[in-house]
Amino acid sequence: MKMYTSFRIGGIADILAEPADTRDLAVLAEEARKAALPMTILGEGANILVSDKGIRGLVIRMAGLSGIHVRNSSLRAEAGAKMTDTVTSASAAGLSGLEFIYAMPGSVGGSVWMNARCFGHSISEVLSRVEYIGSEGPGEYHVRAGDFGYKKSPFQSMDAVITAAEFSLAEGRPDEIRAALEKAKREREEKGHFLHPSAGSVFKNNRGFGKPTGKLLESLGLKGVRKGGAQIAPFHANIIINTGGASASDVRELMELAEEKVLAAYGFVLEREILLVGEW
Structure with missing residues (x-):
């Protein structure tokens, strides 16, 4: 697993699957539940430490679900999309609100799950809707501010796999957005x-x-x-x-x-x- 984590550490997974779309994901999740197989969801592996003994059961790597679509002031990104790619897409469309998380390793799904936070801002501030697959099938969650806390989200206590997230952004000046992205990246570099x-x-x-x-x-x-x-x-x-x-x-x-x-x-x-x- 070391090639799939930012630590470059980790033993062998029993089974590693990479679904190409949500239909593949739903089949994998259902079969794992039927077989009582432990299931681990993996994004960019940026906030985890995988044991030297590896991971038992099924590991589902979400990299194949990486679509990003912008419509007006909303951006929808699939769970496996890299957060930096998502911010770049928003910037290209002249949309502001996600600059604070630029250059932070991690996927959209992982960032939503942990309510990723940096530079005084959290993902939940611009998150409007989350799509997921639960034990009863596909579902949608519409964000309620009180459900989120400091690096806490309702998904941490749910039996659900996040498949996509929608962000409500605002129109911004391209020069200001670019400056904010450069600042976020520079500060991360300066901190090592x-x-x-x-x-x-x-x-x-x-x-x-x-x-x-x-x-x-x-x-x-x-x-x-x-x-x-x-x-x-x-x-x-x-x-x-x-x-x-x-x-x-x-x-x-x-x-x-x-x-x-x-x-x-x-x-x-x-x-x-x-x-x-x-x-x-």
């Missing part, structure tokens, strides 16, 4: 997000801590700490990087070390942003 394989922020921020999680970890001298091929980034203490040959166990040990240090020093319990996937 693209220097090494990683999954971005390891832990969520919490206003109750009084400072960003990365600053807490930095105050404890954790920048640069290594375990095998994994390292707490010397440029950002809330990012763990794969310096080459890192195992999932290496990364998990660093995560647990960070959690233990913060709890002991501050009494705070960190909440993981990275999902542990597979057989642990």
Whole structure:
């Protein structure tokens, strides 16, 4: 699985399927349910850590569902579309609202599922409708603001596979949109997000801590700490990087070390942003 995750880490999946469209996806999901086969949905693999032992059951990689369509001020993107491609399509149509997530690794489905957030904005702010396949078949969800929270969405507690999302955007000035895209990309580059394989922020921020999680970890001298091929980034203490040959166990040990240090020093319990996937 390492070739399918941004960490470049992960063991073997029992079965890997890539549906070409929603009909393929519906058949795969139904057959998996009938066979009581564990099912894992994979987008760009940008916010997960796959076990060295791999993933049991069926892994459905959504890359084949990547259509993006713009109509007036609405943009509909299938779940496997890359978020950056989606933002680029919106920009080309002169639509604004998604610039904040430009150059962030991840798919549309994954971004909706986790209510992706950066630079003070969340996906739910411009999300209007979500299509999905549930245990009873296809369905639609119309966004209610109260259903979403900080990196939380209703899909995290639903037995459903997101197939597409619709965003309500606004007309914008092309020069301002381009400037916003360039700024978002530049800030990610300056923070070192693209220097090494990683999954971005390891832990969520919490206003109750009084400072960003990365600053807490930095105050404890954790920048640069290594375990095998994994390292707490010397440029950002809330990012763990794969310096080459890192195992999932290496990364998990660093995560647990960070959690233990913060709890002991501050009494705070960190909440993981990275999902542990597979057989642990």
